Amino acid sequence: MEQKHIITLGGLPGGGKSTVKALLEKELSWSSFSTGDYMRSLAKERGMTFDEFNAHIAEHKADDELIDKELQRIEAEEDHMIVDSHLAFHFVPSAFKVFLNISLSESARRIYADSDRESRKSVGDTMSSIDEAKQRIEARIENHNDRYKRHYGISPYEVDQYDLVINTEDYNPEEVASIILEAYKNWLK
Secondary structure, eight states: OOOOSEEEEEESTTSSHHHHHHHHHHHHTOEEEEHHHHHHHHHHHTTOOHHHHHHHHHHOHHHHHHHHHHHHHHHHHOOSEEEEOSSHHHHOTTSEEEEEEOOHHHHHHHHHHTTTSHHHHTTTOOOSSHHHHHHHHHHHHHHHHHHHHHHHSOOTTOGGGSSEEEEGGGSOHHHHHHHHHHHHHHHHO
């Protein structure tokens, strides 16, 4: 498989994919794509909350395939890109694949703290408490595992599918981005 100048960021919710994507995009001057942002825009178009859309695509593979097709297009046409997506490791095999790990309690704390972001508010992806955040994160992980096992026979949370695994609780976002860039440069050699 030919290596491309693409870095994919997968991992658990709240692991820092969006934050690290923005840092890498700025550092490398590359373009980026976020499955979460794309899904939020599709949910908004359909008048659904983010969780409703997640549940909808679990049962309607054609809508899920809209996301897959964008990842397949990236694999076929793009270079010099950062991709924040649970399935990019699968659909963009030429990329350097990173998994950002985090505990459920820290994930819930981060997502709860970030729930006032406008893109989340616009599709009801906000939480009223850390406990609610934990419950919704667990439901989202279960949705992903069930959906991706049924549709593709894979789980996005099996870390052996990635080139690099980082526990983001151990580092600040700038350190995570630096670790990724160093490992990426070594991967290219």
